[in-house]
Amino acid sequence: MASTDAPEIVVRRLPLYLRALTRLAEANHLITSSQELGAMLGISSAQIRKDLSYFGEFGKQGMGYEVPYLRDQLRRILQVDRHWEMVLVGAGDLGHAIANHAGFDRWGYQVVAVFDNDPHKVGQVMGGLTIRDVAELEETIRSLRVRIGIVAVPAAGAQAVAERMVLAGIRAILNYAPISLNLPPEVRVHAIDPVVGLQSMSYYLDLE
Amino acid sequence: MASTDAPEIVVRRLPLYLRALTRLAEANHLITSSQELGAMLGISSAQIRKDLSYFGEFGKQGMGYEVPYLRDQLRRILQVDRHWEMVLVGAGDLGHAIANHAGFDRWGYQVVAVFDNDPHKVGQVMGGLTIRDVAELEETIRSLRVRIGIVAVPAAGAQAVAERMVLAGIRAILNYAPISLNLPPEVRVHAIDPVVGLQSMSYYLDLE
DNA sequence: TAGATTGTTAATCGATTAACAATC
DNA sequence: TAGATTGTTAATCGATTAACAATC
Numbered sequence: 001m002a003s004t005d006a007p008e009i010v011v012r013r014l015p016l017y018l019r020a021l022t023r024l025a026e027a028n029h030l031i032t033s034s035q036e037l038g039a040m041l042g043i044s045s046a047q048i049r050k051d052l053s054y055f056g057e058f059g060k061q062g063m064g065y066e067v068p069y070l071r072d073q074l075r076r077i078l079q080v081d082r083h084w085e086m087v088l089v090g091a092g093d094l095g096h097a098i099a100n101h102a103g104f105d106r107w108g109y110q111v112v113a114v115f116d117n118d119p120h121k122v123g124q125v126m127g128g129l130t131i132r133d134v135a136e137l138e139e140t141i142r143s144l145r146v147r148i149g150i151v152a153v154p155a156a157g158a159q160a161v162a163e164r165m166v167l168a169g170i171r172a173i174l175n176y177a178p179i180s181l182n183l184p185p186e187v188r189v190h191a192i193d194p195v196v197g198l199q200s201m202s203y204y205l206d207l208e
Numbered sequence: 209m210a211s212t213d214a215p216e217i218v219v220r221r222l223p224l225y226l227r228a229l230t231r232l233a234e235a236n237h238l239i240t241s242s243q244e245l246g247a248m249l250g251i252s253s254a255q256i257r258k259d260l261s262y263f264g265e266f267g268k269q270g271m272g273y274e275v276p277y278l279r280d281q282l283r284r285i286l287q288v289d290r291h292w293e294m295v296l297v298g299a300g301d302l303g304h305a306i307a308n309h310a311g312f313d314r315w316g317y318q319v320v321a322v323f324d325n326d327p328h329k330v331g332q333v334m335g336g337l338t339i340r341d342v343a344e345l346e347e348t349i350r351s352l353r354v355r356i357g358i359v360a361v362p363a364a365g366a367q368a369v370a371e372r373m374v375l376a377g378i379r380a381i382l383n384y385a386p387i388s389l390n391l392p393p394e395v396r397v398h399a400i401d402p403v404v405g406l407q408s409m410s411y412y413l414d415l416e
Numbered sequence: 417t418a419g420a421t422t423g424t425t426a427a428t429c430g431a432t433t434a435a436c437a438a439t440c
Numbered sequence: 441t442a443g444a445t446t447g448t449t450a451a452t453c454g455a456t457t458a459a460c461a462a463t464c
Contacts, residue, residue: 009431015407016388023363023387033445041388045445046433053447061446062440079410097305103386103403147413148406155231172409174402178311179231180224180249188412190405194382195311197398198356199223201380202287204396205355217455241421253421254457261423269422270464422463429456439446 006054013051014078016041021071033064083108087141087170089161090152091116091124091131094176098152099127111150113140117157134161141168148172155179162189214262221259222286224249229279241272291316295349295378297369298360299324299332299339302384306360307335319358321348325365342369349376356380363387370397 020040024032034045034052041048052058052070055077059065075081086104088095088111098104099111114126115134122133132140141149149170151158158177165173172188175181178196181189228248232240242253242260249256260266260278263285267273283289294312296303296319306312307319322334323342330341340348349357357378359366366385373381380396383389386404389397 007431011411012408014411015404018407019386019404020388035445040390042390044433046435047431049445049447050432057447059446060440061438062444064445077411078407079413079415080407082415084406084410084413093305093308097301098402100301101402103401104406107403107407109403109406148409171413172406174405174409178227180228182248182250188409190402190409192400192402192405193311194306194309194398194400195315195317196223196227197382197400198292198312198317198380199226199286199288199315200220201356201382201396201398202292203219203222203285205287205292205379207287207290215455243421252457254459255455257421257423258456265423267422268464269462270420272421420464422461424461425459427456427458429454431455432451432453434451435449437446437448440444 010051010054011078013043014074016043017048017051018071018074018078018080021067021074024067025071029067031064032067032070034059036064080108083110084148085110085112085144085146086148086150086174087111087113087115087137087144087146087165088150088152089115089134089137089165090150090176091118091121091126092152095152096126098150098176099129109148112144112146115140117153137161137164138168141165141170146170148174150174150176151181152176218259218262219286221251222282224251225256225259226279226282226286226288229275229282232275233279237275239272240275240278242267244272288316291318292356293318293320293352293354294356294358294382295319295321295323295345295352295354295373296358296360297323297342297345297373298358298384299326299329299334300360303360304334306358306384307337317356320352320354323348345369345372346376349373349378354378356382358382358384359389360384 020037034048037048038045058070058073091114114129115132115137117134121131124131149165151161153161155178158179162181166187175189175191178193228245242256245256246253266278266281299322322337323340323345325342329339332339357373359369361369363386366387370381370389374395383397383399386401
């Protein structure tokens with residue numbers, strides 16, 4: 001479980017470090033340094049050393065870090081050295097793309113149940129899973145003891161779906177709906193909205 | 209042309225304010241307050257007032273903000289009150305989902321050209337567009353004067369594609385590849401990687 | 417007027433960076 | 441040893457919050 005005092009902003013950088021280390025390991029680099037990692041990520045070497053220091057001492061002075069060792073430590077710290085199951089609500093185009101997203105499997109995240117409220121979709125198969133009626137959401141989350149939920153429904157239904165997930169035991173939500181979810185602070189939410197990203201970038205673009 | 213002194217972290221919140229205001233407007237709310245917006249977004253009212261103050265005075269003491277007026281002002285500030293064209297590289301499953309993403313159209317973002325390096329895909333139609341050979345990338349960006357690029361290729365090719373985009377005139381990149389792009393500071397990058405979000409949330413989950 | 421809420425200032429809080437002793 | 445790089449401290453920088461005069 002989560003050491004308690006690392007700031008969230010630090011935790012959110014750890015997956016980037018892990019990704020860079022995985023890439024180095026695949027290229028058979030055995031040793032790296034805070035400077036090299038920083039150059040890969042556009043982050044200062046001091047920040048990387050400071051961030052890692054919240055969790056332990058992983059390097060050797062004068063030498064740097066052993067790539068496979070630091071990678072494994074980050075996997076342990078982030079708890080990604082295990083299998084996580086997820087439920088997905090929303091079997092539209094977006095849900096379909098999510099259910100088939102190869103990156104999830106590769107990192108041990110698996111969608112184990114898909115839900116929709118459209119009677120025409122319920123019973124159909126999507127990504128190897130039979131689409132269930134969203135009425136069975138709570139029951140399924142409880143019986144499968146799932147902790148992670150993915151919201152891929154239209155904005156109008158997202159808050160209600162998220163609240164139901166939380167009441168049934170979900171503690172982390174990946175939110176693809178274009179709305180800010182209002183949930184208890186103990187529930188983690190990560191929002192994916194490409195339009196929000198585009199809009200903040202548009203601010204900086206020159207009209208030619 | 210972007211006023212120059214608002215911190216980027218503030219600019220990144222403006223789309224959230226715009227989204228909330230759009231929702232209020234659709235519900236025919238004519239007036240709102242920093243407190244109401246804050247409650248919707250999980251942000252303090254002081255922060256909302258402070259953020260808006262970088263760009264002007266939009267409210268009335270004792271009254272709050274007129275929803276349509278503030279919404280329109282944010283659209284102007286963010287430059288989302290116009291049509292933006294985008295190029296997309298990568299015509300795989302992910303590219304397909306992106307090209308068909310309804311949210312882009314709704315907000316004035318349009319994919320005008322799709323590229324792939326697979327000869328079998330070039331010439332096929334995806335989302336109403338004929339897939340072009342990625343060899344034509346620079347030429348197309350220049351002749352269409354596009355400023356926004358979407359990278360939806362595997363990690364191994366992403367950095368090279370992004371660099372080519374930038375040399376041809378792209379100034380904002382939406383990056384779906386699971387890698388940190390290294391680009392000149394004048395180029396904006398917004399990364400979309402659901403796995404990174406899941407991994408940072410996993411840190412906080414209790415193993416039962 | 418009385419009540420409410422803005423816009424802004426100053427205080428607080430937290431994150432990043434610079435610097436360097438420790439040491440491989 | 442000489443050179444390099446960590447882990448950590450203190451200084452700096454920047455963001456958030458609290459408070460309130462202005463005023464609708």
